[in-house]
Amino acid sequence: MNSPLLSARGVTKRFGSRLACCNVSFDLWPGEVLGVVGESGSGKTTLLNCLAGRLAPEAGSVAYETASAGTVDVHCLSEARRRLLARTEWGFVNQDAREGLRMGVSAGANIGERLMAIGARHYGNIRQTASDWLDRVEIEADRLDDRPTTYSGGMRQRLQIARNLVSEPRLVFMDEPTGGLDVSVQARILDLLRGLVDRFHLSAVLVTHDLGVARLLTHRLMVMQGGVVVEEGLTDQVLDDPQHAYTQMLVASILPV
């Protein structure tokens, strides 16, 4: 708890004349899960991509405290260093699992690839770890050699999570990890993520438009509207005692079950 894992300062990104995210600053501390909520087009995903080095912001900086090489500015690294970081210390869970998986190779290879990126070489060990992770995300072991094309949407998402977490990343970026899945599948993935966050003491930035998902998985929230962070705080503070008009409107728009 001595220094933040990720520090964003004044992150700003425009698409043409449209401001997608404006002057966003925050610190993410080890073990924290930060949720970014807001309606479609509020700039959540753009912010996430800027944080993860997938998009270059026009202004501002993103500093990351690496495991062994001190603090680096994500956007000043060489492409090769950034890719290495993304493969070894980070995870990125896409909303669409097809973007985060290699659809042409087996589930086992999808998981094994991450392990090889961090130096695993022994085939038997890699296969065993891949099989353990399939079990952890509740996919039957006999699907290890099947390609993700043969998987259902929920299974693909769980495989994507396994692929990202097998290397025990220190920081995971998640973009609507339960978007587009039906509620029972969603509950299963939320339960899985909750357990993994607790067990591995994960730090994460989670983008979602679903306040229920945010309540369940995040410690802190940032509420975005039109590219600007209009409110932030502890998740239960923001949801139970919303201060900003936009947050009050969002919270009041939740359908009771």
Place this chain on the structure above:
Amino acid sequence: MLRVSGLQKSFVMHARGTVGDDLALPVLKHVGLDVRPGECLALVGPSGAGKSTLLRSLYGNYRPQAGSIQVRHRDDWVELVDAEPRVILDVRRHTMGFVSQFLRVIPRVGAVDVVAEPMVRLGADLTEALRKAEFLLGLLGIPERLWALPPATFSGGEQQRVNIARSLIADYPILLLDEPTASLDQANRDGVIDLIRQRREAGTAIVGIFHDVAAREAIATRLHNVALPTSQTGVAA
């Protein structure tokens, strides 16, 4: 364990569309209190006076506009008003438990795991935490056949007792109780009262709201009056 002074809280409801049409509801004005180990302060006052708002502010769930809430945390005094989220989270993890009237159900997680979670988060051994969770559930009269099931389908009283077990498992030095005995029958109510009184006698500092007079008399050592604010509504700029 807990020192509150000059606490102020009002809710500002932003009217949709029209600017300058916001409604401000002052609830807490200059609230001060002090709770020592082994004391139980019962908040009393008419409905709408702000008892729950005060309790939630103490837990860091509501954000007061002014004042101070100091908590004895890890041998130090920590200020909760305008504290960083990670400070409040650490206080909740180690020092302060909250029993609300309603259990926030987590999909697919069994009752015994719901109860064990706070203890596991404190680094306890899983088997030991589960054993203590089962012990508490048993003590609170939850039938053993329900322990592994997610509490979503439990009755109101059963959910509340799961909630109480979850809040008591970690032995927090400070407990905040919002109607811990509401929706419980006589036998279960007595069980809950006994458990809470044992905690108080062991030195836990408690602040609670008890509409049930018998529960209040059994647990509380002092009363604290929460008065209705003088102006109920007003128009903010």
